[in-house]
Amino acid sequence: MRLSTLVPAGMLALAAGAASDACALALDLSGSVSIEGRAFPGEPQFEGQSEELQIALSAAPELVWESGNGLRIRLAPFARFDSVDDNRSHIDLRQGYALWRGDRWEFSIGADVLFWGVAESRHLVNIINQIDALEDVNEEAFLGQPMARVSLRRGAEQFSFIVMTGFRERAFGSLDGRLRGALVISDEAQYESEDEQWAPDIAFRYTISSGAFDLGLSAFHGTSREPRLIGAGSGTLTPFYDRISQASADLQWTKDAWLWKLEALVREGQGDVFAAAVAGFEWTSPGIAGGVADLGLLVEYLYDGRGAEAPFTALDDDVFIGSRLGFNDAQDTALLAGAVLDLEGGAQSFRLEFERRIGSSWTLEIAGQAFAHAEATSPEAAFEDDDFLSATLSRHF
Amino acid sequence: MSRKFRRRELLVAGAGAALWSLGGRASAQDAAERGFAVAQRSDTSDNGFRDNVASLRMTLRNANGSESQRELEIRTLERASANVGDKSIVIFSAPADIEGTALLSHARILEPDDQWIYLPALHRVRRIASVNKSGPFVGSEFAFEDFTAQELGKFRYNFMRAENLDGVACDVIERFPLYQHSGYRRQIVWIDQPTAQFRKIDFYDRGDRHLKTLLLDEYRQHGGAYWRAGRLRMSNHLTRKTTTLAFSNIRFRTGLSEANFVPAVLATLR
Numbered sequence: 001m002r003l004s005t006l007v008p009a010g011m012l013a014l015a016a017g018a019a020s021d022a023c024a025l026a027l028d029l030s031g032s033v034s035i036e037g038r039a040f041p042g043e044p045q046f047e048g049q050s051e052e053l054q055i056a057l058s059a060a061p062e063l064v065w066e067s068g069n070g071l072r073i074r075l076a077p078f079a080r081f082d083s084v085d086d087n088r089s090h091i092d093l094r095q096g097y098a099l100w101r102g103d104r105w106e107f108s109i110g111a112d113v114l115f116w117g118v119a120e121s122r123h124l125v126n127i128i129n130q131i132d133a134l135e136d137v138n139e140e141a142f143l144g145q146p147m148a149r150v151s152l153r154r155g156a157e158q159f160s161f162i163v164m165t166g167f168r169e170r171a172f173g174s175l176d177g178r179l180r181g182a183l184v185i186s187d188e189a190q191y192e193s194e195d196e197q198w199a200p201d202i203a204f205r206y207t208i209s210s211g212a213f214d215l216g217l218s219a220f221h222g223t224s225r226e227p228r229l230i231g232a233g234s235g236t237l238t239p240f241y242d243r244i245s246q247a248s249a250d251l252q253w254t255k256d257a258w259l260w261k262l263e264a265l266v267r268e269g270q271g272d273v274f275a276a277a278v279a280g281f282e283w284t285s286p287g288i289a290g291g292v293a294d295l296g297l298l299v300e301y302l303y304d305g306r307g308a309e310a311p312f313t314a315l316d317d318d319v320f321i322g323s324r325l326g327f328n329d330a331q332d333t334a335l336l337a338g339a340v341l342d343l344e345g346g347a348q349s350f351r352l353e354f355e356r357r358i359g360s361s362w363t364l365e366i367a368g369q370a371f372a373h374a375e376a377t378s379p380e381a382a383f384e385d386d387d388f389l390s391a392t393l394s395r396h397f
Numbered sequence: 398m399s400r401k402f403r404r405r406e407l408l409v410a411g412a413g414a415a416l417w418s419l420g421g422r423a424s425a426q427d428a429a430e431r432g433f434a435v436a437q438r439s440d441t442s443d444n445g446f447r448d449n450v451a452s453l454r455m456t457l458r459n460a461n462g463s464e465s466q467r468e469l470e471i472r473t474l475e476r477a478s479a480n481v482g483d484k485s486i487v488i489f490s491a492p493a494d495i496e497g498t499a500l501l502s503h504a505r506i507l508e509p510d511d512q513w514i515y516l517p518a519l520h521r522v523r524r525i526a527s528v529n530k531s532g533p534f535v536g537s538e539f540a541f542e543d544f545t546a547q548e549l550g551k552f553r554y555n556f557m558r559a560e561n562l563d564g565v566a567c568d569v570i571e572r573f574p575l576y577q578h579s580g581y582r583r584q585i586v587w588i589d590q591p592t593a594q595f596r597k598i599d600f601y602d603r604g605d606r607h608l609k610t611l612l613l614d615e616y617r618q619h620g621g622a623y624w625r626a627g628r629l630r631m632s633n634h635l636t637r638k639t640t641t642l643a644f645s646n647i648r649f650r651t652g653l654s655e656a657n658f659v660p661a662v663l664a665t666l667r
Contacts, residue, residue, distance in 0.1 A: 030496050072665065113520045115521040140519060142520075156659055158659075207661065209511075209524070214524045214660070254526060256526065284528075292532070330465045330536040331465075332536060357494060360465060360466065360491070360492050361492065396492070397493055
C-alpha cells in the first residue's frame with residue numbers, strides 16, 4: 001500500500017467530522033469494474049516474457065459526499081489484478097480529497113489528478129501526476145498525487161497554487177511482462193534529493209478563456225515525473241529521479257470547425273536546458289453519413305530537444321496523424337485510429353480503438369496496437385514484437 | 398428569397414403594376430413584422446428569470462420500439478444582454494459510463510457558441526468546436542441547435558395564420574434560421590395566444606423536407622411568472638425515431654452567477 005492511500009485518510013476523517021455539522025449530506029456511489037484480455041500474437045523478444053493471454057480484473061469505485069455548504073469529499077480508489085505481470089497488480093488512491101469552495105475560490109487537500117494541456121498525441125505540459133505506465137502504453141492513466149491546492153478565479157481567469165509531497169514512482173513491467181525493455185528495471189529508485197519522495201514540489205498555473213483562445217501558463221519545481229534509467233552495465237536498470245524546474249504554455253485557438261493547438265515547455269535540471277513542443281490541429285467535419293456521424297482529423301508535430309543526460313523520449317521529431325469517427329448513436333459508438341511516425345529513425349506506431357455501450361450499463365472497448373520499423377539498436381525496438389490486441393468489458397454502476 | 402425578389406423588380410419596372418407591387422411588399426412586410434412580434438412576445442415572456450435548474454430524463458426510442466435513457470441536469474443562466482445567448486451547463490448522471498460528463502455552453506446569436514466538455518475518465522476539460530449545431534445531441538433526435546436557447550435574433554420571421562391546436566388558440570409563424578451552418582431551411586412554430594409559449598414546431602431540412610416535429614406540453618408556471626413545458630416529444634419522420642424529454646424538479650432563481658459558468662468549475666461538479 002503506497003503512502004498516498006494513508007496521508008489523505010487522516011485528512012478525510014477530519015473533514016468528515018467537520019461535515020457532520022453541515023446540513024443535508026448527499027452521498028453518491030458510482031464507478032466501474034472491468035475485465036481486460038490482452039493478446040500478443042508475436043513471439044516474445046526477451047527471456048522470461050510471457051506468451052499467455054494476459055487477463056486483468058480491475059475496479060474503480062467513486063464515492064462522493066457533498067455538503068450543502070461548499071464541502072465536498074471524493075474517494076476514488078483503483079485496484080487491478082493481472083494474471084501475468086505482478087507489477088501490474090496494484091492498488092492506488094487516484095483521488096481522495098476534501099475540497100472547500102466558494103464561487104471564486106477552491107481549497108483542496110488530499111490525492112488528486114489534475115490534467116493540463118490541449119494536445120492529443122503527447123501530454124507534454126501535464127506534469128502533476130505520475131503516469132500509470134502499466135495501464136496502457138497511451139499514457140492516459142495517472143496515479144493520484146498527494147497535494148494541497150488553492151485556486152482563485154476572476155471571471156474567465158484562474159490562478160492555482162499547488163504544493164506536493166509523497167512523490168509517486170513510475171511503475172515498470174516485471175520480468176514476465178510484455179511491453180518492456182531488454183533489462184529489468186529495479187524497484188529501488190534513486191533520487192537527486194536526499195529527501196527522496198518527501199522533497200516538496202511546487203507548481204503554479206494560470207488559465208484564461210478569452211473569445212476563441214484558451215491559454216494556460218504553468219511553472220513547476222520539483223521531482224521529475226520521468227526517471228532516467230541508469231546502471232545499464234550492471235544488467236539491471238535503476239530509475240533515477242532528478243530535481244527539475246519547468247515552465248510551459250498551452251494554447252488552443254478554436255475557429256469554426258478547426259482547433260489549433262500548441263504545447264511548449266522549457267526544462268532545467270536534466271543535463272542542458274532543453275525545449276520541447278507539440279503543435280497541430282484538429283478538424284471536425286460538419287456531419288457525414290447522412291449528417292449524423294462526425295469525423296475528426298488530427299495532425300500534430302512533436303519536437304523534443306533534450307540531450308542524452310535527460311530521460312529518453314521516442315517523441316523527439318515525430319508526426320502524429322489521427323482520426324476519430326463518432327457515430328452519434330444511442331450507444332455512443334466511436335472508432336479511433338492514430339499513427340505516430342518518427343521522422344528521423346523511421347519507427348512507427350499504429351493504434352486502432354473501437355468503443356461502444358452495450359445496454360445501459362456495459363461498455364466494450366477493443367484496441368489494437370502495432371509497432372514497426374524501429375532501428376535495431378534504438379530503444380523503440382524493445383516493443384517491436386509486442387503488437388497487441390486488447391478487449392475490455394466494463395460494468396458501470 | 399432571391400427568386401421572389403427578382404420577380405418583384407420586374408413588376409416594379411412595369412409602371413402599371415407599381416401600386417400592386419407596393420401593396421404586395423407592404424403585406425409581406427406586415428407578415429414579417431407580425432411574425433416577429435409574436436416571436437418577440439414569447440421571447441420576452443421569459444425575461445428576468447435569472448437562473449434555472451432542472452432535472453431531465455431523456456428517452457430515445459428507435460423505429461423498432463427499443464429504448465435507451467439518459468439522465469441529466471441542466472443549469473441555465475439568463476443572458477447578460479440581448480446581444481448574447483444564455484449560458485448553460487449540462488451534467489450527465491446516466492448512463493453510468495458517462496456519469497460526470499459535463500458540457501458548458503456560452504450561446505451566441507449568429508456565431509458558433511463557445512463550448513467546453515469535461516471528460517471524467519481523463520480528468521480533462523476540452524474546448525470543442527461547436528460550428529456543427531445541426532449534429533445530434535447525445536444520440537437523440539434533438540440537434541444541438543434545437544437544444545440551445547431559441548434567441549430571437551437567430552431567425553427571420555413570417556406570420557402565417559391563427560388556428561386552434563388541441564383547443565388552444567395559436568399564432569402560427571414561420572421562421573428562417575440566419576445561422577449559416579443551421580441544418581434547417583425553415584421551421585413552422587405554433588405559439589399559444591394566452592401565454593405566448595411554443596406548443597409545436599415542424600422542422601424542414603435544407604432540402605425543405607418535413608424532417609421532424611416537436612410537441613411541447615404539460616406546461617406549468619413557476620414563481621408566478623415563467624412557463625416551462627414538462628414534456629417535449631421530438632419525432633423524426635425520416636428515421637421514425639423519437640426522443641422524449643421529461644423535466645422534473647424545475648427551480649428558478651437558485652442563486653447561480655457568472656462564476657458558476659466558467660470552464661474551471663466543470664471538474665468538480667460531480
